Structure formats: C-alpha cells, structure tokens
C-alpha cells in the first residue's frame with residue numbers, strides 16, 4: 001500500500017484502553033465517539049457507490065470523527081496492494097481489475113458528501129504499466145468537472161516513472177501529497193520495496209514541473225526513529241521546497257504489524273512542529289491523531305499563507 005501514515009488499531013477508535021499488542025494506550029490517545037448520524041450517512045453512501053476508503057482499509061483512528069462530518073478519503077485502484085509494507089493493514093496480494101466507472105463514482109460520492117476539497121489515494125499498483133497514473137488523472141478530472149472542488153492526491157511512488165508522475169501532474173490537482181512515512185534507516189522494515197530517495201525525487205519533480213502546485217509529505221512518529229533522524233528528513237524536504245508537512249503517531253493495526261516503539265506526547269509534537277515551522281514549511285500540522293488526510297481541507301495554504309487547522313480535533 002502506498003504512503004499511509006493513517007494506521008491504527010480498532011481499539012483506539014472505540015476508546016478502548018489497550019492496543020492489540022496489549023500495551024495500554026496513553027490518555028491522550030483516548031477520545032469520545034462523536035454524536036449524530038453523519039457516520040451512518042457516509043457509510044451508506046460509500047457502500048451504495050461501491051467505493052473503497054483508506055479510512056476503513058487502513059483502520060484509521062479518525063474514522064468516526066471524519067465520517068461524522070461527512071468527510072472521507074477515497075482509495076482508488078482496488079483494495080489489494082502489491083507492496084508488503086510492515087505498517088499498513090491494506091490487504092496484499094493479487095490486485096483487482098481496474099473499474100472504468102470508478103472515477104465517475106468517486107465524483108458522485110464527492111458531490112453527495114458536499115466535499116469542497118476531495119482527497120484521493122490508492123493502493124500501490126506496481127503491476128500496472130503506469131502504476132495507475134492515468135486512472136488517478138481520470139479521477140481528478142471527474143471530481144473537478146462534477147463538483148468544482150479542489151483535489152488532493154496522495155499517491156504511490158509510481159516506481160519513480162517520470163511519465164506516470166507527469167500524467168498526474170498534468171491533471172492539475174491542487175495538492176500533490178506523497179508520504180515519506182519514516183526515516184531512511186527504517187525504510188526496509190517499514191516501507192519494504194520503497195526507496196527514500198525515490199520518494200524525495202517524486203516530490204521534487206512535482207515542484208519543479210508545477211511550482212504553483214502545493215506539495216505535501218507526512219511521517220509517522222513513534223515507529224523507531226530518533227528526533228535527529230526526523231529532522232534530517234525535514235531538512236531534505238525543505239531542500240526540495242515541500243510546502244506542507246504532517247506528523248502523526250504510528251499505531252500498529254494488528255499484532256502482525258510493526259509494534260509501536262514509543263507514544264509521542266502531544267507537547268513533544270508541539271515542540272517538533274514549532275522547530276519544523278522554522279525550517280520554512282508553509283504549513284506544519286502535528287499531533288497524535290494527525291494523518292495526512294485529516295481535515296486536509298484546512299491544511300491547504302491560503303493566499304495569506306495561514307491554514308486554519310492547528311492539529312486539534314475540532315469534532316471530538
């Protein structure tokens with residue numbers, strides 16, 4: 001599965017006090033479930049339109065909160081990934097055939113949800129000649145034509161294929177997100193077949209070919225990195241002029257996944273964010289529940305350069 005810093009275990013979504021590994025969750029990772037029927041509305045709509053979401057496939061801890069505000073992140077190109085990343089719960093194996101009408105169904109869902117900013121991600125499809133880039137482009141255009149919403153893509157690395165990356169750039173999403181997930185020392189363990197330099201090169205290419213386009217990257221903290229290693233990565237991101245940075249707590253989806261190395265306290269997220277802002281990112285959002293698609297509409301830098309999302313959960 002490509003770039004998902006959106007991993008959790010089912011326990012935290014329900015406020016249970018322990019993780020699948022038996023470790024007790026710290027108090028800052030427990031939340032009340034939101035009230036209202038927005039969650040039901042979103043679920044029914046997703047089912048009706050036969051869509052996949054990373055919210056469900058990656059067991060995101062924010063699902064009750066996002067879905068209750070009628071927000072979701074669409075996952076295209078099927079629900080089976082060609083990469084065996086150690087942090088991700090999306091099913092692995094033989095991928096499915098592309099569904100020609102998926103772009104239209106994503107656009108219809110965005111319309112019915114009333115989304116003004118639509119986030120589209122995918123499984124990694126190393127089996128396809130273009131990695132699914134054309135399908136991404138079709139989804140971007142379909143959403144824009146049907147809703148007029150801004151579009152954010154959270155893409156795989158397309159094996160570094162410049163033509164595939166350009167196909168997505170040419171469809172002109174407002175935000176091009178590619179998550180680095182972790183520091184280079186942990187890549188083999190965490191991201192399997194991904195390459196740190198290849199991911200940086202992708203983001204650099206986007207910015208070079210379309211400087212107006214907002215580039216965005218995210219990392220999970222608490223998976224074994226050191227703070228020094230993290231800031232080496234942030235420096236690399238600034239070297240390629242990455243605009244938006246998201247930092248969230250890694251949570252193991254199941255006992256079979258990489259265990260959490262450390263629960264990073266909220267104050268430490270705040271300190272890291274303050275230091276990261278000094279490096280020159282236009283937006284930095286950091287906190288235990290932050291995922292790259294969480295309140296993504298509020299992370300987009302405005303003309304004034306002041307996003308309104310501060311990393312807190314306004315829906316909890």
Ligand code: SF4
Nearest residue numbers: 055060063066293294
């Ligand atoms: S943070 Fe993203 S992946 Fe998680 S529930 Fe919200 S929209 Fe879905």
